[in-house]
Amino acid sequence: MERGEILTKTGEAGLIAPGKGQKRQLTLWVDLRYCIGCHSCTMACKAEQNTPVGVDYNRVISVETGEFTDPKKAPEVKKYFVPMPCMHCGEPACMAACPVGAITKREEDGIVLINSDKCIGCRYCAWACPYGAPQFNAEKKIMQKCTLCVHRLEKGLEPACVSTCIARTRFFGDLNELTMVIRDQRAKKVTIGQTGTKPSVLYTKP
Amino acid sequence: MAPDFENATYIINFGTSIGEAEYPMQTRARYMQKWFKRKGTHSPDVKHVIVNPRLSKAAAKVAMGDQGEWLPLRPATDGFFVLGLIRWIIENKAYDADFISRPSREAAEAGGYKNGWTDMTYLVSSVEPKVFLTGEKAGLKKSDFVVSVNGKVTEWDNVKGRADLDTSVMIGGVEYKTAFRMLRERAQEKTLSEAEDVCDIPNGTIARIAKEFSSAKKPVAEFYRGIVQHTNGWGNGRAVIMLNVLMGNINKKGGYTKGHLAYKGSPGYQKKLKPRGVSACRHKSAYEGKKKVPTRPWYPFASRDVAPEWWSSVRQGYPYKIKAVLNYYNGVAYTLPYNKPVVDAMKDTKAIPLYFSIDLWMGESSMYADYILPDTSYLERFGYFHSYPTVMTRVGALRQPVVGTLDPKTHDYRGVHPDTRTADDILIQLALKLGLPNFGKDGMGKGKDLFNAWDLWNEYYKTKHYEGMSGLDPNGPLARIGGLFENPANKYDGEYIKLSGGRIERPIFTYHNKVAKTKNSMTGRYFDALPTYRTIYDTTETPLKVDEKEYPFQICTHKDAYHTQSRTASNLWLMSIKPENSIDINPADAKKLGVSTGDWVRAKSPTSPVWPEHPNHYKDGWYKYKARVTSVVRPGVILVCHSYGRWGAGARPWYMDGKPQYIDERIGAGFQLNPLQMADPVLKNVVLIDPISGATEQTGTRIKIERI
Numbered sequence: 073m074e075r076g077e078i079l080t081k082t083g084e085a086g087l088i089a090p091g092k093g094q095k096r097q098l099t100l101w102v103d104l105r106y107c108i109g110c111h112s113c114t115m116a117c118k119a120e121q122n123t124p125v126g127v128d129y130n131r132v133i134s135v136e137t138g139e140f141t142d143p144k145k146a147p148e149v150k151k152y153f154v155p156m157p158c159m160h161c162g163e164p165a166c167m168a169a170c171p172v173g174a175i176t177k178r179e180e181d182g183i184v185l186i187n188s189d190k191c192i193g194c195r196y197c198a199w200a201c202p203y204g205a206p207q208f209n210a211e212k213k214i215m216q217k218c219t220l221c222v223h224r225l226e227k228g229l230e231p232a233c234v235s236t237c238i239a240r241t242r243f244f245g246d247l248n249e250l251t252m253v254i255r256d257q258r259a260k261k262v263t264i265g266q267t268g269t270k271p272s273v274l275y276t277k278p
Numbered sequence: 279m280a281p282d283f284e285n286a287t288y289i290i291n292f293g294t295s296i297g298e299a300e301y302p303m304q305t306r307a308r309y310m311q312k313w314f315k316r317k318g319t320h321s322p323d324v325k326h327v328i329v330n331p332r333l334s335k336a337a338a339k340v341a342m343g344d345q346g347e348w349l350p351l352r353p354a355t356d357g358f359f360v361l362g363l364i365r366w367i368i369e370n371k372a373y374d375a376d377f378i379s380r381p382s383r384e385a386a387e388a389g390g391y392k393n394g395w396t397d398m399t400y401l402v403s404s405v406e407p408k409v410f411l412t413g414e415k416a417g418l419k420k421s422d423f424v425v426s427v428n429g430k431v432t433e434w435d436n437v438k439g440r441a442d443l444d445t446s447v448m449i450g451g452v453e454y455k456t457a458f459r460m461l462r463e464r465a466q467e468k469t470l471s472e473a474e475d476v477c478d479i480p481n482g483t484i485a486r487i488a489k490e491f492s493s494a495k496k497p498v499a500e501f502y503r504g505i506v507q508h509t510n511g512w513g514n515g516r517a518v519i520m521l522n523v524l525m526g527n528i529n530k531k532g533g534y535t536k537g538h539l540a541y542k543g544s545p546g547y548q549k550k551l552k553p554r555g556v557s558a559c560r561h562k563s564a565y566e567g568k569k570k571v572p573t574r575p576w577y578p579f580a581s582r583d584v585a586p587e588w589w590s591s592v593r594q595g596y597p598y599k600i601k602a603v604l605n606y607y608n609g610v611a612y613t614l615p616y617n618k619p620v621v622d623a624m625k626d627t628k629a630i631p632l633y634f635s636i637d638l639w640m641g642e643s644s645m646y647a648d649y650i651l652p653d654t655s656y657l658e659r660f661g662y663f664h665s666y667p668t669v670m671t672r673v674g675a676l677r678q679p680v681v682g683t684l685d686p687k688t689h690d691y692r693g694v695h696p697d698t699r700t701a702d703d704i705l706i707q708l709a710l711k712l713g714l715p716n717f718g719k720d721g722m723g724k725g726k727d728l729f730n731a732w733d734l735w736n737e738y739y740k741t742k743h744y745e746g747m748s749g750l751d752p753n754g755p756l757a758r759i760g761g762l763f764e765n766p767a768n769k770y771d772g773e774y775i776k777l778s779g780g781r782i783e784r785p786i787f788t789y790h791n792k793v794a795k796t797k798n799s800m801t802g803r804y805f806d807a808l809p810t811y812r813t814i815y816d817t818t819e820t821p822l823k824v825d826e827k828e829y830p831f832q833i834c835t836h837k838d839a840y841h842t843q844s845r846t847a848s849n850l851w852l853m854s855i856k857p858e859n860s861i862d863i864n865p866a867d868a869k870k871l872g873v874s875t876g877d878w879v880r881a882k883s884p885t886s887p888v889w890p891e892h893p894n895h896y897k898d899g900w901y902k903y904k905a906r907v908t909s910v911v912r913p914g915v916i917l918v919c920h921s922y923g924r925w926g927a928g929a930r931p932w933y934m935d936g937k938p939q940y941i942d943e944r945i946g947a948g949f950q951l952n953p954l955q956m957a958d959p960v961l962k963n964v965v966l967i968d969p970i971s972g973a974t975e976q977t978g979t980r981i982k983i984e985r986i
Contacts, residue, residue, distance in 0.1 A: 108339065109306055109839070125851060143350065
């Protein structure tokens with residue numbers, strides 16, 4: 073992505089109640105202050121999930137704002153990096169769009185998953201998702217996306233992107249607990265655009 | 279050398295790319311981010327200044343918060359900026375006068391210093407050769423250096439306190455100045471505003487940065503390739519070291535440090551052999567010929583091969599004709615700046631009658647070889663890894679194969695493909711066939727055979743610092759942990775860095791005596807042993823003259839965090855992150871050229887060769903690129919990322935025994951900048967090279983661009 077702010081300030085981080093009938097929400101917090109845009113998370117995810125070229129559950133976009141055209145003045149250009157996994161939304165647009173009910177949000181931890189046995193690869197979810205999370209796997213003819221590494225969570229491990237993060241700026245945990253940490257650090261919470269799907273992934277201002 | 283990120287409070291990075299390049303990339307990136315995590319991104323206690331024509335990842339981070347600033351200099355003008363800083367610091371007496379006035383260990387220790395002493399008070403002749411005044415010459419006892427104490431000359435090791443810092447003495451009608459005075463006079467050759475005009479930065483910047491830097495609690499300046507890969511790169515690097523010496527921060531907590539001494543092994547031998555003769559690129563060799571000026575330059579101070587000069591010399595048959603070449607781990611045809619002469623040399627069967635290559639794939643340099651010996655990948659070999667100064671405690675890592683098979687009896691290792699051998703094994707097999715000493719039965723001493731790579735590395739990890747350790751034994755601690763690592767908590771010794779592995783008992787030299795008494799072989803004139811206010815010059819040290827109106831842009835290059843030079847182009851996962859690179863142009867320049875993102879442009883330098891076989895050759899020495907308009911690069915500079923635009927390694931069709939082999943066009947996507955790098959106007963068939971260090975000129979060549 074080139075130029076133009078995409079982050080919306082939401083000011084002081086507030087506690088978010090888990091969705092309806094949901095016990096809790098597991099999610100990620102990416103502290104954009106320290107993200108260096110090295111794409112290690114993208115590659116760790118690829119290696120963990122063994123996805124084909126072109127299918128990336130986690131992408132990193134770099135956003136450039138401002139201009140620098142006069143060397144005799146201090147440059148005003150800014151650049152920051154935003155890793156984009158599945159947002160595991162409170163009201164997932166993909167789930168609502170799926171015609172066969174292949175997408176579910178787990179009650180116990182709020183993880184949004186695609187059932188590959190049910191998926192017919194119609195790509196409606198890809199059109200519905202404002203974050204571009206669902207990816208079409210042309211080899212298997214189904215949609216796939218970030219699972220928050222559920223297979224690792226079952227073994228008591230963190231998602232692969234979190235354990236590989238070079239700048240150690242990616243965190244995994246319960247939504248409310250992570251929010252408390254953000255509050256403690258007095259970091260400023262931001263969201264990517266305003267989409268109305270209640271994304272659970274937390275970002276703090278770069 | 280590297281800064282102690284943990285405790286520094288003000289760091290200036292010259293031409294480094296933390297977060298993308300640097301050794302080791304992950305560790306340095308993490309240290310940088312830890313630094314801000316500890317202090318907070320908006321803390322007034324720390325500041326990070328990034329000097330780079332390009333908004334690197336580190337520059338992007340500091341530009342985002344309040345933790346520093348990005349200073350985009352014009353490429354190849356770093357010498358002006360650093361000498362400007364030195365001028366301000368000296369004129370405002372902002373340096374650590376006490377530390378740099380102490381001329382010996384005893385004097386330094388009397389002042390309470392444990393990090394050595396400097397040569398700043400040593401007297402240097404003001405007439406050529408400008409070398410240190412010795413005791414004999416000054417009519418004193420035999421002594422390497424002489425200092426002045428309150429106007430009276432004496433031997434350096436005779437001083438228990440401070441010596442005169444900014445002074446000169448007359449001996450035998452010759453003026454001898456202190457190294458400090460030499461530096462001061464050099465720095466005062468240009469005013470700050472003159473330097474700022476050359477660097478093309480806002481007026482007042484140098485004084486402001488110098489003031490902030492010198493008044494910070496723990497200031498450090500560090501440099502890497504960006505400022506040393508120039509014809510004046512040696513001087514640029516020295517200037518940054520002097521900046522640190524003036525601050526007295528060498529090997530101090532929060533200062534500038536050499537880091538640890540790596541753990542090393544040292545396998546034995548039957549018969550000690552020494553390398554002899556002169557290398558074809560004449561590195562580490564001074565010119566001693568009869569002709570006044572040699573055909574090609576000699577590089578007595580180049581510690582490693584001067585690769586582009588090697589190939590061009592071999593083609594010319596200077597200083598001798600060669601019979602065969604064995605090339606390994608050296609993708610010169612793709613990698614070297616101004617790479618066409620390298621390819622021409624490889625094609626010239628008269629200059630190189632026999633050419634062998636050890637390569638993992640059909641690389642750009644291997645495609646011209648007579649014989650290719652297939653290598654194994656990095657996951658299929660044994661080896662040694664040390665670490666870099668960033669890590670301050672001792673490290674010695676052990677590389678072991680991840681895949682493949684090891685014969686339990688002979689320890690003969692084979693990679694996944696049956697026809698490949700590790701490069702070590704290839705060389706050992708060659709040596710065995712040739713019957714060279716120190717190989718085979720009892721090769722490394724009695725009872726220590728050397729038949730394969732395993733034998734070598736197993737012995738390596740049992741000797742010197744690894745004495746009595748488990749070698750490559752898969753159940754031993756070395757192999758299981760992956761190396762030998764000192765407890766990282768033992769970094770400091772009070773206010774100083776411990777320098778694990780021992781301190782070197784010698785002065786911290788800012789003045790390079792050997793360079794001062796050596797002549798540039800091409801001119802017969804003495805080298806300047808101090809940093810200079812110069813930009814790009816040719817091999818005779820004549821300033822490069824290129825019409826700035828005709829060639830208004832300067833080139834700059836960088837690498838992406840996720841690529842290892844060009845070696846990862848064959849990894850399609852990594853290539854999918856950014857499937858193609860671009861020529862990055864500043865919006866101000868793009869407007870003048872009428873170019874927008876996605877347009878095709880063509881570029882030409884004064885020496886870019888006609889090279890129809892090159893993948894992005896357009897015609898008549900013009901090269902084509904796809905443009906991207908972005909403010910991450912300063913006006914007047916264009917940027918092309920390295921690693922892209924390969925034409926070997928499976929990027930283009932190739933055949934073995936008439937059969938087409940695996941290719942993927944995605945490997946060769948994008949563009950290469952190297953043909954545009956400027957050739958030396960005197961030698962013509964080689965890139966511009968630093969006559970002292972042998973470094974190549976990589977950023978700063980002038981080019982012109984047109985929209986196609």
